[in-house]
Amino acid sequence: MGTPTAAQPTMTELLELLAAVGAAQGQDFAAAAARHGLTSMQAKVLAQLDGPLSMHALAERLACDASNVTGIVDRLQAHGFVLREPSPTDRRVKNVVRTERGRETILHVHQEMRATHAALDSLDETEQAALYALLERLRPIMEYPADDR
Amino acid sequence: MGTPTAAQPTMTELLELLAAVGAAQGQDFAAAAARHGLTSMQAKVLAQLDGPLSMHALAERLACDASNVTGIVDRLQAHGFVLREPSPTDRRVKNVVRTERGRETILHVHQEMRATHAALDSLDETEQAALYALLERLRPIMEYPADDR
DNA sequence: TATTGTTATACTCTATAACTATA
DNA sequence: TATAGTTATAGAGTATAACAATA
Structure with a gap:
């Protein structure tokens, strides 16, 4: 046989390893975000905002209820990371956009993982x-x- | 060339894909835990308890402060998933152990991912x-x- | 002196339900 | 009627600081 054969992992072993790597990556992200005064959730919002997103679209991306997004965006806005802009086409909708500070900060967070x-x-x-x-x-x-x- | 060559992914693409898969796995775990009345954190505690662990050892495994573990274990204990046992060798230490219910429940959670x-x-x-x-x-x-x- | 576990505090994230203003 | 966003509420996770018991 040409390639050295590794022992066949069980499904449980694969599950545990995938979970361990995922958890480590999440902690690395949270630690980098914390260095910039952001929670993990706040940094995830900034990461989603490549373009403008409505509050509801944001909730869908984050897999959480829309009512949560109000508070998270409130805190980001209070610190100058994002802005709320009224939608020109639907007066019910508010579009969330990153400020320059928000854009630079999430870039640094990713670089610092x-x-x-x-x-x-x-x-x-x-x-x-x-x-x-x-x-x-x-x-x-x-x-x-x-x-x- | 023998094997079809995939385009070389950038570091950013790899990072994003790893994060996406990790997040999806975390949501699958949280959803399975919720079906058994557990939060993600509570289920993670049960998953760690293959053997007895002190409160501090548990905090280290969970990568959180020891003061948090008190409340999480309180709630698990109130619902019969774990027990606190005094350490025979150090009277400061309490060892947390799964009950039979705790053992079965975390098994089901893993199976239901x-x-x-x-x-x-x-x-x-x-x-x-x-x-x-x-x-x-x-x-x-x-x-x-x-x-x- | 140092360590273990707990408590008190304050903040964030979470879902649910109810509300408003629009559509 | 339905949807977008917000508010109120209650519960859970989070770190910090202080404490009692023990090492």
Whole structure:
């Protein structure tokens, strides 16, 4: 056999490892956000705001109730990270947009995820491409866990 | 070239995909926990309790302050999922242990992570082994994001 | 002196329900 | 009638600081 064969992992082992890596990545993100005075949730909002999003669209992206978004955006706005703009086409809608400060801050947060960058940098290009291809297969299947809710 | 070559992903694309899969897995876990009346954090505690753990050891595993663990364990204990036992060797220490109900419940939660199971099941054995090997490489590097804290 | 667990405090995130203004 | 956003409420997680019991 050409390639050294690793022991076949059990489903449980795979689940645990995926959870461990996911948790570590989440902590890395939260720590980077905290250095900029942001909670994890506030930083996630900034990360979603590549373009303007209504409060409801934001709630959908964050997978939480719309009533929560009011408070989270309130706090971001109070510190100058985002603005609320009235929609020109629907007077009920408010579009949330990043300020320049918000844009720069979330960029720094992502850049400062040192543990995650170090881990991914430890893979060579072939391994990175393989990991990407595998995760890309999982994403569409995992993206809709919500039978109930 | 023998194998079809995927486009080389950028570091940003890899980061975003890893975050998306991690978030989806976390939501799948939280939804399964909620079906059993547990919050995500409470279920994480049950998952850690393969054996007895002191309150401080539990805090370390959960990457949160020890003062939080008091309340989380209080609520688990009030619903019969865990017990506090005095340590025989150090009278300051309380060891937290799962009850039979706690053991069965966290087992069900893990079994009911349908989206995650479906995603991993969609990979054949070779792909599962490859994913496991790659994640195993990342874990030790990501596990210690806490320069600061 | 240091450590373990708890309490008090203040803040954030969370869902639910009810409200308003628009559509 | 339905939708967008907000408010009020109650519960849960979070860190900080202070404390009693024990090491």
